[in-house]
Amino acid sequence: MARITFRKLALVFVSLISLAAIFSLHTSLWSRSSSRSNGVISRGTPINSLSSSLSPVRTRSVNKTGVSFHQQNELKPVAVPMGMINYDEWTCPPFVGYFVDDLRMHRYDWPEKPTVRMSSRAVRVITGHIYHFGARLYGYLHPPVTGLYWFSVNSSLSEGAYSIELWISRSSDPTKLVKRFNVTYAIEEKNCSKITNPIFIKLANQFIYYFEFHVKSFKAVLDIGVQEPIEHYKGYYKVRESGIFPWDENKYVYNNKERFGNRRITESVAQSVLLLYRKEFSKFYTNRKVKGIHYLVETKDQSYGSRFLLEMDIQLENGDTMQTSEYVYLPNKKRGRLCHTLNFQWKRNINVYIVVSVKDLGEWIKHLIHNMVDIYHATNDKHFQLVIVDYSSDDIDITKELLESSLPHWKVISLEGPFSRSAGLQAGVDYASDNNSIVMTIDMHLTLPLDFIDSVRKHTIEGKMAYAPMFFKLSEGFSENNVDGYWQIGTFGLFGMFKSDWERVGGFDVINYKYRWGGEDWDLLDRVVSIGIEVFRVRPPGLFHYYHTRAGMWGFHGNKLSC
The missing domain is CATH 3.90.550.10 (Spore Coat Polysaccharide Biosynthesis Protein SpsA; Chain A)
Structure with missing residues (x-):
């Protein structure tokens, strides 16, 4: 059994890859007017409003010249340009724990007193050398087309933990937020990455929606993604063929010309995957031996790595041979390490x-x-x-x-x-x-x-x-x-x-x-x-x-x- 380990992390960041490229983000900081009633987020309930009382915070704004810091005693309503997103960050103790609810325990700080407040163009936001941190990302979404939009989270470190929630209003009214997405996950050392099952929300082009992401993380690198619906008959272009080893010589003839079959995986790639698997296999089964690959299927993802379906012959303790099939993953950033694919195994x-x-x-x-x-x-x-x-x-x-x-x-x-x-x-x-x-x-x-x-x-x-x-x-x-x-x-x-x-x-x-x-x-x-x-x-x-x-x-x- 793999166990969760927590080593020091040099850098923790939250990455918003898809939001700016896909949506027109009509975003602005909330108006902290006294006309809104005070309120905080309670467990499992919608947000009523934010408190109108504010204490001085360290505020960071992004402009063409870089990053500047200043102190202010009161946050005035600030208009954030289209394509920008609001980002609040809590990085100072005692913001420990692994759940968003741990942030809510600090009612004097959450959500009113972030360590850093900034606006950004939905790109990488670096939080620094931090063990625990919390974040709140919020603004308005204007869908370009009506359809089902999916929201997902990808974690790309080999260990850590995170909790994330998505709150989204059925309109542009921030007081009518409803929790639609709630994921808590601990990344085990054996599992190099985790992509959550996306949640699908129907959004209409004629409306503008207010949204908030709430994040509590410990040593996890997160990509928060949103993807718009596929255009009609465009799904075909999202599908990629896989490669195999050994080559099945799956070639036939059409008008006296060969028509080849599957993409071929080289023997060197197959052998390197086999060596990595043997290394991991020997850690758990000292009395068993991987004899060789019977069949190998590779599905490539240029951004993250390659997933393999391995069909192997395993020699058991009594000398008998058993054939087994298993999915494994080889990430781009850790080419010398083969990972187990969590929740991605076929059912016999x-x-x-x-x-x-x-x-x-x-x-x-x-x-x-x-x-x-x-x-x-x-x-x-x-x-x-x-x-x-x-x-x-x-x-x-x-x-x-x-x-x-x-x-x-x-x-x-x-x-x-x-x-x-x-x-x-x-x-x-x-x-x-x-x-x-x-x-x-x-x-x-x-x-x-x-x-x-x-x-x-x-x-x-x-x-x-x-x-x-x-x-x-x-x-x-x-x-x-x-x-x-x-x-x-x-x-x-x-x-x-x-x-x-x-x-x-x-x-x-x-x-x-x-x-x-x-x-x-x-x-x-x-x-x-x-x-x-x-x-x-x-x-x-x-x-x-x-x-x-x-x-x-x-x-x-x-x-x-x-x-």
Whole structure:
């Protein structure tokens, strides 16, 4: 077990990276007029107002020439320009403790008597050589567009503790603040960074909102971020492909030219990660040994570092070999240290629902059932269920086909009316009653690799990551045994998330995309990315999409169109 350690810190700062770049901040110091009633923040209650009585404080103002200090006996109402934010800081003893409530115990100092008061352009604010400090950041937010905005906190030191709250008004009235965000976290030495689950607040462009962040920190470096909604169909550009080792030689041919698969991780990178993992592993398991890497997946973040999914062979005490998979993190600033990813590990044996929506595609439905049976026999995995949403198909009795198969878990949902891919898939998503399960929507005309269900589990993390694999689109007349085609990189027809995340994003838009061909996947992607869920993108070997026409399919009556 990792233990919390507290070493001396050379520098503590609060970083406001995103606020200025994203919002127009109409900010100003509150008017301390006697017309407002006195009041302080109490636990779990809204702020009524600030006290009108003020004592001399050391005030710092930022201008073009630098930083200047002066004393004043009374704070006058000060207009802060657009794009600026107010910052109050408490750095002197006895402001100890790890919680915002510890600041509130000092009613004579909080929130009226900060050690430093300044205004800044939402950039890095240095607090100095301090063990404990408190901060209050406040102003007005003017959203550029109406939508769901997410607020999050990232801590980038290997140890420390912090408590942070977000109070935001439903209008520009500072007296109507309500607490919307409350996080307390101790950063363990084993975990190099922590990004909180963001909170999502709908803000309207026609309103201006008053906000306050309250921070109590001990040796923690914090980035407080706010991100505006993703523009429609722009979520695609937020998704990045991952790399693998060893290279799977996942290359196929299109018009006599090779079409390569996944990005390749060099052997030197893989070996360096393996050495770091062995070093950490030996500290906890002296009688076990890491024999080697079976598979390695890297997801890069240029700002912070690389996350790896390691599949390794472990030699046990009795000499037997066990294969295990684990996510680890290699931060940019600490390249010689591998970190455990807190709350970012995949769940083995979690139930997976495979959902497809169909109408009058009898032969392809049989192909899908046989494919799922092959997966079941190859893996003996009893923790997945095939869900077929059928719009009154006339060319097959789906229930009869499933009863005659050896597939242990399946469900047929019958719907009436014209076929709708989005509405059908959403009916399958709704069928999954367990929020602690994964729902994976797929297309027809596919061959799924035998490890498909396990791949869904490994790359789907509740509240953190969705899985959207690409497939290889076969040319007309070709198959997986005689390959010609290309990787379909522009579609997200295969999409998996935890049921709880499907509910958070609202599922498919069954109104605007009920009878439209295409677009529902990109619309879903926009909303997934906008709430801070990462979308894992990779090109799995053996995931093929067969050429077919749209003749007889919904919306294409007799027209032969390739798909």
